[in-house]
Amino acid sequence: MTAYDSAADIGLLILRVVLGLTMAAHGYNKFFGKGGLKGTAGWFDSMGMKPGMFHARIAATTEMSAGIGLAVGLLTPIPAAGFVALMLVAAWTVHRPNGFFIVKEGWEYNLILAASAVGIATIGAGRLSLDHLLFSTSTLYDYLHGWWGLVISLGLGLAGGIGQLAIFYRPPAKADAA
Structure with a gap:
């Protein structure tokens, strides 16, 4: 391992960790922040994501699990797909x-989080990850980075997000301007 490899692994x-714990904190806040799940559910209902309590639970759980999964680098394209769908x-x-x-x-922050997670899935989680520790000697490792990491994270994420919107999103009717 060269000094460059070490620096790249530290950078990854x-x-x-920063992306993952930021996302996990959002999920934690939905569960335990002011208003908790009930408040989050009311907010989801108001924006057209019904039933709100179902979506509050799904969003909070996905934010925490995708965040922690990315932070530790476990099956990295899967949590990255969670970032894409959520964002x-x-x-x-x-x-x-x-x-x-x-x-x-606006949606600038959403794009940065999703694109960063996909970028990490494409590059790979690095040597300082559970992916490397658990799977580096397995053929599964080949699917956890590179083109497969890109396809899995982006494909699954877009399918999940678009599917959720198509099935559940019903925007509230705008008030008539009279």
């Missing part, structure tokens, strides 16, 4: 009408 570890749904239901920039509550 930093990215995975697609959030961007579409909450942030899309506000444009791109986060300063106007």
Whole structure:
């Protein structure tokens, strides 16, 4: 292992941990923050993701599991797909009408989180990950990075997010401007 390999592994570890724990914190907040799941469910209902309690549980659980999975680098394309699905749904239901920039509550942040997770899945979790520790001598390891990492994370994530929107999202009717 060269010094460059070591630095790249440390860089991947930093990215995975920061992205993963940020996402996990969002899930934790949905479970235990002000209003808890009940408040999150009411918010989901109000934006058209019904039933709200079902989606609150799914979102909080997915945010925590995808976040922790990415942070530790376990089956990395799967948690990365969770990031894509979560951020697609959030961007579409909450942030899309506000444009791109986060300063106007746009979807910029959603894109950064999803693209970063897909990037990590494509590069691979690195030597400082559970993927490397558990699977580096197995053929499964070949599916946890490279083109397979890209296809799995992006394909599963888009399918999950689009599927959830198609099945459950019913935007609230806009008030008539009279």
